[in-house]
Amino acid sequence: MSDNGGEIEVILRWIQILDSHDLDEEGEFRFLSKITTAGQTHELAFPGGDGYWRISENPARNIVDKIDLTLYKGPAGSDLVVEISGEELDMLSKNDELETYRKEFTGDPSSWIGRHQPTDEGTGDPENLTDWRLCYDIQKA
Ligand SMILES: [Ca+2]
Ligand SMILES: [Ca+2]
Ligand SMILES: [Ca+2]
Structure with a gap:
């Protein structure tokens, strides 16, 4: 298993339904989140069990905020x-x-650290999908 010596944490902050x-x-x-690093995939279903979130597409109330859910915490491999x-x-x-979100991170894990959100990469921002948007942080654990 490749391990660059650091631990990371991937934390979902909010989602928005378009x-x-x-x-x-x-x-x-x-x-369902699937976080793959160091050759292993870590799955997490949320909100969990038979539960679901009822979310409106009305722009006044289409965000589920303060989710603060850890999707993965552990060693960082050579990619994520x-x-x-x-x-x-x-x-x-x-x-x-919904359209599936997928992003691959490579290179130095320190370059993965930060907030990943729909409004910072212009047209075609990967966190800005056709029918929903998301925001998550990658932190040093
Ligand atoms: Ca329905
Ligand atoms: Ca339906
Ligand atoms: Ca972005």
Whole structure:
């Protein structure tokens, strides 16, 4: 296992829903994160169990803030892949899948440290997906 000697923590801060994928503009969402580093994938389903978050696409209340959920804490390998998928639950039809977020970090792990958010890389910002947005921090653990 490659280990550059440092430990990192990936912490989800907030998500925002741009398209509820539901007729009443309020969807029921659950997410799955897959953090891969040092040859291992760490999965976390949230909010967990049979739970879901009911989130409106109304711009006045479409953000779930202060999530502060640790998706991974441990050694940093030579690269890191952050992948988060989400789905909107439906009773009578197939669930709707949100666009999957995926970002690969390479090089010196110290360059991964910081806030990753939808508003700092202009058009095509990777945290600004077609139907949702997210913000997370990578910190030294
Ligand atoms: Ca739906
Ligand atoms: Ca629904
Ligand atoms: Ca960004």
